[in-house]
Amino acid sequence: MAVSLGELAVRFGCELRGDPDVQVDHVATLAHADSRSLAFLANSRYRQQLAATGAAAVVVDEASAADCRTAALVCRNPHATYARIAAVLHPLPAAPPGTHPSAVIAPGARVDATAHVGALSVVGDGAVVGPRAFVGPQCVVEEGATLAEDVRLTARVTVCRKVQIGARTTVQPGAVIGGDGFGFAQEGGRWIKVPQAGTVRIGPDVEIGANTTIDRGAIEDTVIEEGVKLDNLIMIAHNVRVGAHSALAACVGVSGSTTIGRRCMIGGQVGIGGHLTIADDVIITGCTMVSHSVPRPGVYSGGIPLEEAHVWRRLVARFKRIDSLATRLKALERHGAGGPDQEE
Amino acid sequence: MAVSLGELAVRFGCELRGDPDVQVDHVATLAHADSRSLAFLANSRYRQQLAATGAAAVVVDEASAADCRTAALVCRNPHATYARIAAVLHPLPAAPPGTHPSAVIAPGARVDATAHVGALSVVGDGAVVGPRAFVGPQCVVEEGATLAEDVRLTARVTVCRKVQIGARTTVQPGAVIGGDGFGFAQEGGRWIKVPQAGTVRIGPDVEIGANTTIDRGAIEDTVIEEGVKLDNLIMIAHNVRVGAHSALAACVGVSGSTTIGRRCMIGGQVGIGGHLTIADDVIITGCTMVSHSVPRPGVYSGGIPLEEAHVWRRLVARFKRIDSLATRLKALERHGAGGPDQEE
């Protein structure tokens, strides 16, 4: 979709330095842009690319605008402004209101007249599909589930019974919301399934990544608050609560009944134990094991960067004898050096 | 569904302390229960909540019953008894026998008259759907696959060709059972796919979590024995065997041809290498790397808890120089202190 720089400047509150009649119709990176492209600079690391870019215009902040040889859309937060403009240039495919004839809608379901239900989707009894909601192809919305206005289930999403999804929340393909939590009682060496009587409540403006799973609560509900962003292949166990505006990267696992605060950022493959509390504004870097609560904001880590295998093997061997190291050091401190070698 | 305490006591073998005519119709936590709620106490950590609970009745053991100010259903294993009662109070949605008209059943498939096949599911040629089995919406049961009696595929489950699933086994949405194992032969810098000629055999009373994948065997079968519980997003590679009544938490990966014993408990995100043998009754805590066999029962660990990032960076830096520490310690032991600093 083609738009003039002048229109973009007005619509998104930028100061335009350049010809307002120039048109752009797609986004591009600074390095690969052409005369119909809009690019942006949000990371000063790429600032030197401004000189050589072929873009029609670049979204930049005041500090970098001077280096911009092309037209500039100057604003305070180039990344956010870029995001909004990109949504105009690259709109999602149109989804006309109505239900595809191949979809299976239970008689007791309520699908708003402005909603779209795609091919081969299933909407169960008592389920509600709200105004302008988009249910892509092959989704399942089970009995009693509720999709608020403008919810977007892209394709092949499973929303289990009674799950509630807030306005404007987007779910990527393959996600499962409201599968049974992993609850079993032990009896005589066997496991007895504990019915998972709660459900999942998801706030507005949430994003849920592909093949991520969010389990329903055992008694009370699993809760994802407003504005939370979950990447792909994340596991949210039963009765977890993720606080508003927190973002979790891919492959994170959060065990049952843990509460994550607001505005947290959790790196990829982090594993978080059960029944813990993570404070607001906690940042945890990738591959960290979280086995105790984190009561204070801050940045936390627990991963050890790789080494060449032969070096690593030696480090591990030393680590496994660290107890001996400590004991020998203490002996030296007490009795002085020159004693017998205790270890070869 | 409402049931009287008297009926519950008789049906589940509890001693009732309280009015047998009081009715309960849902489960609740001690903290949030009301006069129609049944709660339970299985963890003495929550014992003090007994005093304030608004529950109609609590399932407790003898030791805690004295602290219970409400009606009590006294039994030896409150968690297991609670699980059974909860299944009565919160039954799954009814699934009438029969096949939804939108399902696609191959002419050579055998679907028992008492089974339920949901909307838009596919049952392939030669597949068998046993008595009272539940195939939810959008499942695929490929050619020659067998579902024994009372199997429950909740929704959108994929059961690949010839896979066998035992009685009463439940599979959560998105699980893939019988995808090809990851088998390739190398030849001249390229990979040649090795046909995966085995299948997957799953015992009775197994639970398989959402988006978990269990690969078919390369030649012989991948086997999940009776009573195994698998959480979400688990990877079971080809030719793995998981012993009866073992439980694996979410995000565990088990590499090819490994055998896990009976009654094991594997924590979240544990990674288990290939061609290993884990004994019966092994417990492995979360985030552990298992790179060698575990021949004896016991509890095993391998994860390091997080620290504040600046502390962690210093620990890692020290760890990476642990070899120097050991060398310098040995030098001191041999030659005494006071030598030249070898490292700043």
Add this chain to the structure above:
Amino acid sequence: MAVSLGELAVRFGCELRGDPDVQVDHVATLAHADSRSLAFLANSRYRQQLAATGAAAVVVDEASAADCRTAALVCRNPHATYARIAAVLHPLPAAPPGTHPSAVIAPGARVDATAHVGALSVVGDGAVVGPRAFVGPQCVVEEGATLAEDVRLTARVTVCRKVQIGARTTVQPGAVIGGDGFGFAQEGGRWIKVPQAGTVRIGPDVEIGANTTIDRGAIEDTVIEEGVKLDNLIMIAHNVRVGAHSALAACVGVSGSTTIGRRCMIGGQVGIGGHLTIADDVIITGCTMVSHSVPRPGVYSGGIPLEEAHVWRRLVARFKRIDSLATRLKALERHGAGGPDQEE
């Protein structure tokens, strides 16, 4: 399917030692073979099994052929030859050309007359399904996606809009190709979605495992080059490039904009950070955290094998005080032994 050893020898360029008229009709392991079985020996660890095998014939190399008491198909690369023969003995179920009547094909889609589109699949507007392509049941091929010749989507695969998949590539069930990348701009404590305007380009002869997710690019495309093999439950973030013939084991996560070289082998559960470059011919063992680029070929590791829990707890406690160990060692080196104990 039964084939004579003579025919196999001719067709796959083996030297046959044994009766060319003997027929085999399935593959088996050396240990469990019968007189209709073909087995193979590729790992000298199993060489002593040759003596006792009941197989009709074994695929072996010259060095092991002498130990073979049964018929032998002698060749240079037994694993690769076995793979090719197994594909003959265990062909995939036939997939007749044509579209199942329950599939939903948009008017603007182009499905080759030789392709198979299975039950309840959806092919969107402008999508192309190439010659002899197999689209199994319940797949979604969105608008503008392209499947080249002989692509195989086994079942329930999601191929999002404009994704391109190369010839002969196979995708296992549940995989999601082209979901939105995890891109958000921060503004005032909230996240604004950055439209993911790129797509995914997958080369020929790629394998993609069950429930693996490959996100579409933010601006440019995510690229999987020819011959790459991806196991199950892998996360490939936006704008990643995986070089030709690399193989990634299950549960690996690769963060955004990282480039992995050619012929790399990445072990299970490895986590790779964003914006990194991994050289060609890099091997990374399982459970390793990759937080910096790897500029040179080689073998790299970062996981610590498990210990019994009580041993491990002690190691971790020592590790967490490694700083004190280093400080005390330095003090000893400077001032000699016999000073005050600084730590109990």
